């Protein structure tokens with residue numbers, strides 16, 4: 482088959498995105514971005530990407546902030562406001578400035594989403610945007626003797642009205658503004674509006690487009706995934722001691738993580754924190770394998786982690802019945818102790834319910850996925866898949882090109898996940914020497930791109 486290098490690359494890229502396109506179609510996604518993003522030169526790119534998500538069948542609710550615009554508007558009106566714990570006290574005389582700024586930002590977004598000039602990424606996009614009184618607010622009230630005046634919090638989200646708009650194929654746009662049954666207008670935190678909408682809609686995803694670089698550890702490395710306890714822990718301790726980002730960035734990250742944790746506790750299974758400073762971050766996060774941000778998941782009781790010596794008892798309990806059935810090759814406790822750092826486990830409520838191991842043969846750039854097992858009570862919920870993907874990710878990180886696995890009873894499971902049949906002669910040298918011909922295991926291979 483003839484292919485030009487360009488076509489190759491394009492077609493490959495498109496094909497690799499296909500599983501993600503299928504997976505996200507029909508899913509409800511709430512995206513929050515700040516007022517800073519709206520006035521950035523790259524905002525048209527974000528708008529193009531949002532329009533593309535809509536075309537790919539994602540049901541979208543957009544929530545915008547308006548902090549810099551409010552700041553400027555109040556300056557123009559010569560009105561000073563005070564912040565307490567990061568929250569603006571919106572006095573009655575400041576409220577018109579807040580309304581003007583929020584209204585302007587909303588109109589800017591609506592106008593950008595209405596573009597459709599030929600020869601631009603928005604050509605034929607025809608995005609229909611709907612805003613409205615979806616959020617009921619109440620006063621934040623008087624706390625520690627401080628009256629927050631027209632600053633409010635979300636009292637209720639009209640999920641049914643939003644759903645109706647999404648079902649019509651419309652994009653819903655919400656401002657950081659809410660109305661009360663008494664007819665008053667309140668200034669809300671955009672992050673809270675997004676979180677409460679995501680919870681009320683049982684959204685599949687909540688995405689925070691952040692101002693900061695992302696959630697990073699003490700060494701300045703981006704954290705790709707956090708479960709709920711880890712997110713809470715970062716917020717509690719890790720943040721304060723983090724020297725790699727400024728105090729302001731720590732506070733921003735903490736506040737986003739707090740909202741992410743709240744969303745997870747409210748039933749949103751996945752919250753993504755991505756940086757506005759990466760062009761195309763939204764597309765990269767949703768349509769590529771590794772993404773570019775931090776995923777906070779709701780797996781409160783369940784966590785995937787590297788095994789430690791304390792897990793040996795749990796792993797043995799899990800794999801021994803499978804060894805007896807002949808599904809797994811027998812491993813002694815001593816061997817397991819030696820190999821324990823190669824194992825990844827999924828722990829649920831203190832019990833090891835799944836495991837898998839990775840053995841790398843560096844010279845041959847080949848590795849083995851071994852001892853993949855999920856407790857029978859917990860099978861068929863994607864855990865096997867999750868473990869395999871994690872092991873693959875580890876292998877790629879170690880620059881492995883080929884991944885092998887040996888199986889007696891699960892050949893089709895692997896074939897359906899990109900492995901192809903191979904033979905014992907192809908195995909890495911050390912593994913070949915140990916191949917047990919009596920066991921007649923099938924050798925399967927997957928090329929890691």
Ligand SMILES: CC(C)(COP(=O)(O)OP(=O)(O)OC[C@H]1O[C@@H](n2cnc3c(N)ncnc32)[C@H](O)[C@@H]1OP(=O)(O)O)[C@@H](O)C(=O)NCCC(=O)NCCS
Pocket residue numbers: 803808809850851852853854855856859860861862863864865866867886887888889890891892893894
């Ligand atoms: C293979 C195994 C790890 C899968 O774990 P899991 O958490 O159930 O996997 P997932 O939830 O990601 O996948 C479930 C899917 O695989 C299918 N499946 C399960 N066992 C299978 C098998 N032996 N052959 C083919 N497909 C199988 C299920 O029917 C289900 O299909 P569906 O999505 O169409 O409903 C688990 O069945 C297991 O522990 N088996 C025994 C140990 C073993 O054989 N390990 C492999 C050798 S290293």
